[in-house]
Amino acid sequence: MSSILLLAIISACGNNQQKKDGKLNARPAEAAPVATETKPGVQHILFFGTSLTAGYGLDPEQAYPAIIQKKIESLxxxxxxxxxxxxxxxxxxxxxxxxxxxxxxxxxxxxELGANDGLRGLSVPETSANLQAVIDKVKAKYPKVKLVMAGMQMPPNMGAKYTSDFKAVFSKLAQKNDMVYVPFLLEGVGGVARLNQEDGIHPTAEGQKILAENVWARLKTLL
Structure with a gap:
């Protein structure tokens, strides 16, 4: 995939809110999750991330977490x-x-976090520390929680060292925290025109299906 296309795809994570009357408005799939009643014995799977997880530009049921919910229900x-x-x-x-x-x-x-840090060229150690802090909070609140890390990559034009260090953060944290690891969330979608919306940035409904498969391949081992 070209570095320009990958950079554009990564930038999707930061361009998905639009202003109206001076306020930021989330699209339907990006609305804040609301706790609802759950049947006894049913566990929550929380997908925590950027617009790639929110499913920008699509109906809520077309985002990859919703696709995974359908897989879960079918089983x-x-x-x-x-x-x-x-x-x-x-x-x-x-x-x-x-x-x-x-x-x-x-x-x-x-x-699924960190892509916006990379896009802004933020310190890799800082990003790593923030991600670890998120993980620590989750484990402190729910000690028996099972963890999954979705990896992200930066394009070569960010510099060889930065690109390498950034990519390594996700695998290192996954290993340190005994997390199931998805090496690259956008595998098979990044840079493929037909799998992205007209802006060439955000995955289409078909692209989101591939994201779902990328995550499901690892997630299903925990279910």
Missing amino acids: NLPYKVINGGLSGETSAAGKSRINWLLKQPVGIFVL
């Missing part, structure tokens, strides 16, 4: 998905926002 598994994706989220912002989402029980936690 009659006792899990309920919560989409905690939010446009423009950085690891620092996520470190603060996670407290609110942890008010509802979480059995499995899927972390």
Whole structure:
């Protein structure tokens, strides 16, 4: 994939809120998750991330977490998905926002954060520390939680060392925290025109299906 296309795709994580009357408005799939009644024995799977998780430009049921919910239902598994994706989220912002989402029980936690840090060229050690802080908060609140890390990559034009160091953050944290690891969330979608919306940035409904498969291949081992 070309570095320009990959950079554009990554920038999608920060461009998904639009202003109206001076306020930021989230699209339907990006609305803040609300705790709802869950049947006894059913565990929550919280997907916590950026617009890639929120499913920008699509109906809520077309975002990859919702697609995974359908897979779960087809297999009659006792899990309920919560989409905690939010446009423009950085690891620092996520470190603060996670407290609110942890008010509802979480059995499995899927972390997809960091792309906006890379896009801004933020310090890799800082990003790593913020992601670890998120993980620590989740584990402190729910010690028995199962964890999944979704990896992200930066394009070569960010510099060889930065690109390498950034990519390594996700695998290192996954290993350190005994997390199931998805090496690259956008595998098979990044840079493929037909799998992205007209802006050439955000995955289409078909692209989101591939994201769902990328995550499901690892997530299903925990169910």
